[in-house]
Amino acid sequence: DPNVSHRRRNRRGTSSSTSAGTLLQNHDRVREAFPSLDKVNNLNTGTYGIMPEPALAEFIEALSEWERFGVGTQGRHWGKTRAAREGLARLICAAPGDIALTGNATDGNNLALAGLTWQAGDEVITTNEEHEAINHPLLFMQEHRDIRLRRIEVSPDADVMLERCQAAWTPRTRMLMFSHVSCESGTRLPAAAMCSWARAHGVLSFVDGAQSLGAVSVNVNELGCDYFTSNAHKWLCGPKGTGFFYARPERMVELIPAHIGAGSLAVADLATGKVELQPDGRRFEFGTRAHMLFAGVASSLDWLEGLGWPNIYSHISFISSYLKAGILERSHLRLLTPVPYEQSAGLTTLVVVGHNSGDVSVDLRKEGRPRRIVVRVIPHYNAIRLSTAHYNSVQDVDEVLAALDEYA
Structure with missing residues (x-):
């Protein structure tokens, strides 16, 4: 199984076959430019991004x-x-x-x-x-x-x-x-x-x-x-x-x-x-x-450009790889996106086994959660799609994975 090594990897590390990148320096300062993230875990940049406050x-x-x-x-x-x-x-x-x-x-x-x-x-x-x-x-x-x-x-x-x-x-x-x-x-x-x-x-x-x-x-x-x-x-x-x-x-x-x-x-x-x-x-x-x-x-x-494009690409690579590793550790989730970052980008698509993707999406964004979690539904595969952008963090990924564990 080509994914075995990824399932066994350290959650903050990377296997030799994946370019995981590194987090943006001073990421807390980057997050300050997106105050809506205090209320919404925005994992849908692939539909609409959000503007940084200075811009x-x-x-x-x-x-x-x-x-x-x-x-x-x-x-x-x-x-x-x-x-x-x-x-x-x-x-x-x-x-x-x-x-x-x-x-x-x-x-x-x-x-x-x-x-x-x-x-x-x-x-x-x-x-x-x-x-x-x-x-x-x-x-x-x-x-x-x-x-x-x-x-x-x-x-x-x-x-x-x-x-x-x-x-x-x-x-x-x-x-x-x-x-x-x-x-x-x-x-x-x-x-x-x-x-x-x-x-x-x-x-x-x-x-x-x-x-x-x-x-x-x-x-x-x-x-x-x-x-x-x-x-x-x-x-x-x-x-x-x-x-x-x-x-x-x-x-x-x-x-x-x-x-x-x-x-x-x-x-x-x-x-x-x-x-x-x-x-x-x-x-x-x-x-x-x-x-x-x-x-x-x-x-x-x-x-x-002030953050530096190479730094942004590296951050997105890291967060995407971190997310995929978490998905591969869970038997109730099925990853559809290629694992190597060179074969993917900032989008990660997954199936919540045995559940309707539309229902999962509605549940993730419902009131009552610490933050509403916004994802995209992919009806073609009965899947949900998560976007991990420069403003997303490891904590954002951990939060959505914990929410998806409710379906285990």
Whole structure:
């Protein structure tokens, strides 16, 4: 049994096959920036993160001033939108012009799918563990553009995934579209290997990083993807309704926006009729935009950068590994997420054997507990999903495991 060594490990230690990382230094000070944790054990960052108080204060100040004074602010906070673009681009090792600011990761999926020209019978390979952010646009494309979908089962193993990609490939395959980290099982897919396979077969590669960015290091150059999308409201703890879309420069200029407005055109000459799209991500940005939401993104990124991204990734690795070890010690819990951290991220999915996951979720958040425990239900597997973020602690994990012991 490959999990035996993990069941026998010291709860604060790590087996040789798992990168456990280390806790953030002065974590009590980090926790002070999230006072709601005194009342709620928030283990659902994978749905919505929570803003650190210093960033939230800056965001509220900027939003209040903008809504009170409008253009009377003289654009004092508009530079924060530029800072957010630069910060997001820096986080994925891209140029600021390579990204478009959006409302969420789903927007990015749609920008690429709608921006390409499709022929009836074109095919897209995707996986069996996708969020509606991928599934629903693809289903719509299947119905209204007559494309075909081929789904392959998720695995963290590169050789297995390449074999499955090859088995699903046909001469009509146009795109490989998948989540970097599955929102269901928490599996981290071998994205770089999959994108390399796609490139070798003349297939476009699209990586949805909603559950990876901010939890693990992401470098789009190393991934080799044509497109990447994510949000700022989960692991980046920014305002809700913020995200971005990345495309390689040569791919960005191929995309034709479905909607155009003030800002998306580099040339708009009424006299001659000449029109030219912006050469970069700005082609997808137009009209009145939510500048102050992205001011909040910039503030959250500043705060997180102050902790140091390597430190954040290491902390998430430690807490996730600690949680998995606790699950493996309990016969009434069944772990669905790969044990090695290199094959997962900040999401851990488990089954409470013999119990309905929805009922368990409701019970965990009920009043009367020392703190309400918030998790996510994964109906596909009758499972619950726990997110362990930079603000979560060993005590948070111990508390939820003790609550789950009530089901033993």
